[in-house]
Amino acid sequence: MAFTEYDFLVFFLILLAAYWLIKRRAWQNALLLLASYIFYAWVHPWYALLLGFSTLFDYFLALAIAARRDRTKSLLTISLLLNVGVLAFFKYFDFFAADISRLLIRLHLAPDGTLLQILLPLGLSFFTLKKIAYVVDVSRGTLEPERDLTAFGLFVAFFPQLLVGPIDRAQNLIPQIQSDRVWKPEYFKRAWPLLLMGFFKKIVIADTIRSAVDRVFVLGEPSPLLILAATLAFMFQLLADFSGYTDISRGLACLFGFDTPENFRAPFTAATPAQFWDRWHITLSTWLRDYLYFPLGGSRVSTARHYFNLLFTFFICGLWHGAGWNYVVWGLYFGALSVIYRALGMGRDWKPSRRITYWVARVVMFLLLLVAFLFFRIPSLDWLAGALTGGTFTGSAQSVVAALVTLSTGLVYAIPMLVKHEMDRRLPSTSILFDIYFALAALGILLYVNSGAADFIYAQF
C-alpha cells in the first residue's frame, strides 16, 4: 500500500477519524500500532511477523541491558549481530537467491520459487537502523528503555516512517507517543503544505522524469552523453521522489499529532561533501555519524585514522543501499571526496569570503554529485564500462537528440522545485505567491495523477 494509492487514502481517512474520536492516549497508540501492522502486512503477512518478532527481541533485550549493566557489552553484541545479520542476509539475499533456490529444490525442501517471492521485506533497512540506535543508546545509558511495549512497538512500526523513513530517534518519537494528544488546528496547518508538496513532487515531477530516465538505463550501450543527460534528470527525479515521500510521511505524522524530522534541505546547493550530507538523507547521515563514525573515533584521532573512518563510514553507507558493486563504488567515492575536501580544509562550515569562489565550489560539487549519482543509478559497473568504451562520447546524431529530449524533461520538471527553493529563501511564508504556487501545484496533481503511480525509489533500499 503506497501513499499514492487509493487504498491508502481510504485506509488513512478511516484511521484518522477513529484516532481522533478516541480520546485516551493508550487506545490511540494501540490503534496506530494495529494500523501500522495492517499497513505493513498489506503486501505480505510475513513482513509483519518479521517486524513483530524483531521488535519483541529488541524490546526485551533493552530491558535486560538496563537490568544487567554488567552484561551490557554481550547483550549489545547479541542485538547488533542479530539486527545487522538479518539486515545483511536480506540485503544480500538477492546475490545468492537463485543458488539457494536451486539447492532447496534439489534437496526437496522447497518445490518451487516461492522463497524468492517472499523473502524481501520492504522497509527493513529503515526500521533496523531505528532499533539499533535505540539499543545502543540504552546500552550507553543515554536513554531509558521503554517499558510500554505498545509505545516501543509503535516507535519501530509507525507507518508513516516504516517503509522509507525518516529514520527517527527514540528520543524524539517515544516522548511524543507517551504524551496526550488532542486535535489541534495547528496539526492541519503544518501538515497540508507538506502533503501537497509531497504529492506534487512525487506525482508531477518524479514520476514524469522517471519515464525519461528509465528507458536510458535499460539500453545496451547508450552513448556517454545520453547517460549524463539521464543521470542529471535522475538526480532531480530522486530528490523529488525521496523528499516527496519524506514530506508526505511528515505530513501524515503531523495529522496524528507527531513532529518528525526532515530529511532534505536543498542538497544540490552544497559546496562541499560534508555540506551535502548535512542536507541529503539527513536522518541516515546523522545515524551513520552517531553510531558508526563517532564510535570509530570520528575526527578526534590521527589524520590517517580520521580518513580511514570517513572512508569506512561511506563504504558502509554504500553497502546499506544495496548489494551491488556500484553502491560500493558510490560509497567509496563519497568517502574519497570527503577525505580530499577535508585535506583541503573544506569541511562542513567552509564558506569562502568571496561570493564567486562559493559559486564555483557549488558548481564543482554539483558536477561531482553528477558522477556520484551516475554510480548510484547504473544497473552495474559492467554496463557502464560497456557504454563508456562502446563508441564516441556523443554517439549518433539520433542519440544526441535523445540526450537533449531526456535532458529537457529533467530540467523542465525540475523548475518547480528550483522556484520553490528560491521562494523559501526570499519570501515570507505569508506571501500570496506561495498560495499561488500551492494552487498551481494542486492543479498539477489533479492533471498528472493516475492510478498506476510507480513505487517510491527508496522503497527498494
Place this chain on the structure above:
Amino acid sequence: MYNFQRFFLLFLGGVLASSALAVMGGRVPFPGTPGPDFTPGIETLHQNALAAQQPELVLLGDSIAEENLDMDMIAEQTGLSSYRMTFGGSASALWYLAVKNNIVTASHRPRYLVIVFRDSEMTAPGYRVQGKLFTALDELASPEDRVVIERSYLRTMNPLETFAETYFPLYGFRNFFRSAVDEHVYALPYIFLQCGKRCTDRAVLNVFNFKNNAAPDKVKGSLDPEENLLYSMEGLDFETQVDDSYLPDILRLCRENHIQLILVRAKSARFATPAEEPRGLKEYLKKFESYVEADGALYLDISAGPRVSLEDFIDAYHVQPQARARYTQMFIDALLSVLP
C-alpha cells in the same frame, strides 16, 4: 505559516475557471462520461487481408509473436497457410477486438487461431490499454464496444477517479494538457540541431527501440512496473479474474465461428527458470488450462522450452535474431503435437 484559506480559494478558482474554459471551448463535456470513448469506424486492414489471402492459421499476439516467430517456417512445417496479426505492446483487450471485429467478421475465417500470450495476460483486461495502446484499440473498436471501456478502463478506476472524470472537467482534460506541456521536449533538439518534431520523434523511436536494450541479466529489476499487475495476488486469482476478462468472449466467438483456438504461453526471460515463477502463477495456469480445454480450446506452454536460453534474449521478451529460428522451432514443435 502558509495560509490555507487563501490557497484553497485560489485553487478552487483555478479549477472552476479552467474547467469552464475547457467546457465552453468544447474540449470536454460536462458532466463527463468516465473512461475514454471509441470513435466511429473500424480498421479493416486485417479483415480484408484475411479475405484476400484466405489463411488456414492466424497468429495473434504482441511483439513476441512479431519478433520471435518466423511465419515462413510456421507455414512450411505445419503445411498451413499462415497470416500474422500482431500489434506491438498489445494484450487481451486488443486481441479480443481483433477477434470480434476483424477475424470473425471476415468473409474467410481461419481454421486455427493461435494466440501467443504471457502468463496471466489473458485475464488482465486492464493491462496495456493506456497511451498509444488506446489509439490501437480505438482503430479496432467502434462506439458500440462499450464492454471494452467497461472492463479495461472503468473497472480499473477507483471511485475517486470515476467521480473526477465525471464532475471535474479539468481531470478529463488532463491528457490534452500533459501533451501540451510535454511539447517542451522538442525545443532543445530544434535549437541545437535544427531537428523538428518529426525528426525528434524518429530519433527517440530509433534510440529507445527495444532492440537496443541490454540483456535482462544486465539490467535487473528494470521491468515495466505495469508488469506487476500480472503477478499480483489479484492478478493470479483466476476465478475472480476470468469472468471480467475477455477470455470467455474469445472462446465463445471462436466456438460459434468454428475456429479452433490454440492458446500458447510464450517463453520470456521474466523468470530465469521455471523454479523462480511464483507459486500463484503455477496454480493460475493449471486452472487456466482446465478452463480453456473445457471450452474446446487447446493450451500449449512453451515457457520452459530448452531450445532458447536466457542468453538468447535481447530484453525480457524478445530474442536475438540468431535465436529466432530456434524459438520458432520450439513453437512449431508444440503446435504439431496438437494439430491433426
